[in-house]
Amino acid sequence: MDNTFATPLLQAPLALGADFVVHSATKFIGGHSDLLLGAVVCRRPEDRARLVRRREVAGATPGALECFLALRGARTLALRLRQAQESAGELARRLAAHPAVGRVRYPGLPADPHHARAARQMRGFGAVLTFEVGNADTADAVCARVRVIAHATSVGGVESTIERRAKLPGQDHVPAGLLRISVGCEHVEDLWADLATALDATALDATAVDPIPHAPARQDTNAGNHP
Numbered sequence: 001m002d003n004t005f006a007t008p009l010l011q012a013p014l015a016l017g018a019d020f021v022v023h024s025a026t027k028f029i030g031g032h033s034d035l036l037l038g039a040v041v042c043r044r045p046e047d048r049a050r051l052v053r054r055r056e057v058a059g060a061t062p063g064a065l066e067c068f069l070a071l072r073g074a075r076t077l078a079l080r081l082r083q084a085q086e087s088a089g090e091l092a093r094r095l096a097a098h099p100a101v102g103r104v105r106y107p108g109l110p111a112d113p114h115h116a117r118a119a120r121q122m123r124g125f126g127a128v129l130t131f132e133v134g135n136a137d138t139a140d141a142v143c144a145r146v147r148v149i150a151h152a153t154s155v156g157g158v159e160s161t162i163e164r165r166a167k168l169p170g171q172d173h174v175p176a177g178l179l180r181i182s183v184g185c186e187h188v189e190d191l192w193a194d195l196a197t198a199l200d201a202t203a204l205d206a207t208a209v210d211p212i213p214h215a216p217a218r219q220d221t222n223a224g225n226h227p
């Protein structure tokens with residue numbers, strides 16, 4: 001089972017019956033978007049022996065710097081996660097009430113289809129949520145407008161990130177206007193102001209009627225300012 005989003009603090013898959021658990025330590029465990037490292041945890045000693053042998057043969061031995069960064073990140077994981085998931089819950093509730101937003105998915109919302117299961121088997125609901133806006137163009141415009149939240153793919157860092165998932169290869173099953181946010185440790189009011197400003201400005205643009213027929217497309221002066 002991939003426990004990357006939950007982290008070992010929020011969910012213990014071995015205790016729930018999993019044989020193997022994988023973590024991308026690149027994400028919440030490292031926590032600062034400067035580490036590439038993964039971990040596999042297993043229940044049976046014979047599986048561990050096979051994994052160690054595989055590591056020897058394949059040469060996937062972690063470097064000293066990666067181990068240092070992962071251990072340093074792990075020391076603040078509880079603090080980071082507490083802040084991030086509190087903000088994620090608040091943002092999910094506010095997004096769900098926003099007129100320009102359709103479906104919001106966050107297991108901490110009582111209406112979420114996975115709320116009951118998450119409440120049963122997790123110690124918290126994590127810091128990743130998704131929400132849908134009208135279409136791909138609207139979603140891209142929101143990504144281009146945010147200033148506090150970084151427009152980037154990765155998750156689990158102290159800085160919040162947003163991305164339109166369907167633009168990635170192999171994500172055709174994801175709704176075109178779906179945005180994923182990984183909530184970081186910024187002040188929740190800064191995050192909400194950023195999101196609300198981007199959503200409101202995008203909604204305003206969508207309803208604006210250009211009085212000049214065939215006027216040249218508006219230049220997005222924000223384009224290119226994002227990672």
Ligand SMILES: Cc1ncc(COP(=O)(O)O)c(C=O)c1O
Pocket residue numbers: 002004005023024025026027036037038154155
């Ligand atoms: C849930 C999840 N698991 C695993 C991975 C893979 O992590 P890595 O990039 O460290 O190989 C990712 C990467 O995005 C992820 O989101």
